[in-house]
Amino acid sequence: MATIPTVTLNDGTDFPELGLGTYNLRGQEGVDAVVAAVGAGYRLLDTAVNYENEREIGEAVRHAPVDRDQLLVTSKIPGRHHGYDEAIDSIRGSLGLLGLDRIDLQLIHWPNPSVGRYVDTWRGMIAARDEGLVTSIGVSNFTEAMLDELIDATGVTPAVNQVELHPYFPQTALRAFHAERGIRTESWSPLARRSELLTEQLVQELAAVYDVTPTQLVLRWHVELGSTPIPKSADPDRQRENADVFGFSLAADHVAALSGLERGRLWDGDPNTHEEM
Numbered sequence: 001m002a003t004i005p006t007v008t009l010n011d012g013t014d015f016p017e018l019g020l021g022t023y024n025l026r027g028q029e030g031v032d033a034v035v036a037a038v039g040a041g042y043r044l045l046d047t048a049v050n051y052e053n054e055r056e057i058g059e060a061v062r063h064a065p066v067d068r069d070q071l072l073v074t075s076k077i078p079g080r081h082h083g084y085d086e087a088i089d090s091i092r093g094s095l096g097l098l099g100l101d102r103i104d105l106q107l108i109h110w111p112n113p114s115v116g117r118y119v120d121t122w123r124g125m126i127a128a129r130d131e132g133l134v135t136s137i138g139v140s141n142f143t144e145a146m147l148d149e150l151i152d153a154t155g156v157t158p159a160v161n162q163v164e165l166h167p168y169f170p171q172t173a174l175r176a177f178h179a180e181r182g183i184r185t186e187s188w189s190p191l192a193r194r195s196e197l198l199t200e201q202l203v204q205e206l207a208a209v210y211d212v213t214p215t216q217l218v219l220r221w222h223v224e225l226g227s228t229p230i231p232k233s234a235d236p237d238r239q240r241e242n243a244d245v246f247g248f249s250l251a252a253d254h255v256a257a258l259s260g261l262e263r264g265r266l267w268d269g270d271p272n273t274h275e276e277m
């Protein structure tokens with residue numbers, strides 16, 4: 001079983017350096033996949049209201065081979081639940097589906113700027129944290145300007161910003177901004193959804209240099225950048241492979257070379273314009 005190291009968030013919480021994405025993990029197969037991942041060493045589980053699998057994630061937590069307190073469950077507030085009261089209701093709804101009395105990390109899923117309610121939503125999340133419904137609060141898909149808007153309005157800095165990040169889109173400027181503000185970066189679609197990234201010549205060649213798989217090389221690149229990747233896999237063998245990235249490290253010039261694959265966002269998810277309800 002892999003031991004996944006942790007870093008300390010700006011609120012003092014220990015946060016794993018790698019977690020499990022669960023988009024599209026549903027039904028009994030989804031429960032089994034998440035239980036297997038915990039058995040393989042995963043402690044951070046990433047879900048969202050919009051994944052429609054919070055019931056399954058809660059079920060997996062109850063059947064997992066470790067105590068609930070060793071697991072960190074993330075959920076996310078969807079666009080249709082933006083607003084102060086709506087955010088608190090959304091969190092209560094997630095707690096009900098998960099069957100848990102606390103969510104470890106609560107995020108705003110997308111800022112949806114045309115709705116104009118992410119600051120109110122953030123205030124609701126602060127209240128939910130103060131009430132003990134959630135431990136850590138953060139955001140997803142927020143730009144530098146949006147992050148500063150939250151901080152300036154409330155004095156509370158998000159613990160995490162979960163964003164699209166992979167060698168095709170290394171988010172250099174946003175990561176530097178996070179480092180200045182003490183915000184932990186979390187990488188969604190860290191494998192670029194198994195696109196041609198894994199068969200890039202550079203990725204294949206460097207994987208051979210380190211005697212690891214292309215997937216392990218890419219996930220280690222995230223770790224070297226100081227971002228927590230949350231690869232999704234339904235397969236126990238691939239889950240184990242993905243978690244086994246803490247026994248080697250990459251030379252700085254190899255990290256830079258992988259970042260040089262940059263070509264931009266893969267799915268047109270610019271938070272200034274892309275909205276999800």
Ligand SMILES: NC(=O)C1=CN([C@@H]2O[C@H](COP(=O)(O)OP(=O)(O)OC[C@H]3O[C@@H](n4cnc5c(N)ncnc54)[C@H](OP(=O)(O)O)[C@@H]3O)[C@@H](O)[C@H]2O)C=CC1
Binds near residue numbers: 020023162191242
């Ligand atoms: N906040 C946000 O807006 C977003 C958050 N997310 C989160 O990020 C998570 C991860 O992103 P996701 O989009 O799922 O994409 P990933 O980059 O994690 O890629 C997942 C794909 O890669 C395959 N895969 C995983 N491991 C391996 C491996 N070792 N070898 C070969 N193929 C592999 C999986 O297949 P298989 O299952 O068969 O192994 C699946 O098809 C999501 O599940 C979700 O939790 C994602 C998008 C947006």
Ligand SMILES: O=C(O)C(=O)[C@@H](O)[C@H](O)C(=O)CO
Binds near residue numbers: 023048269
């Ligand atoms: O998976 C998520 O969390 C999402 O927000 C997705 O909807 C993602 O944005 C996507 O699949 C875009 O094509």
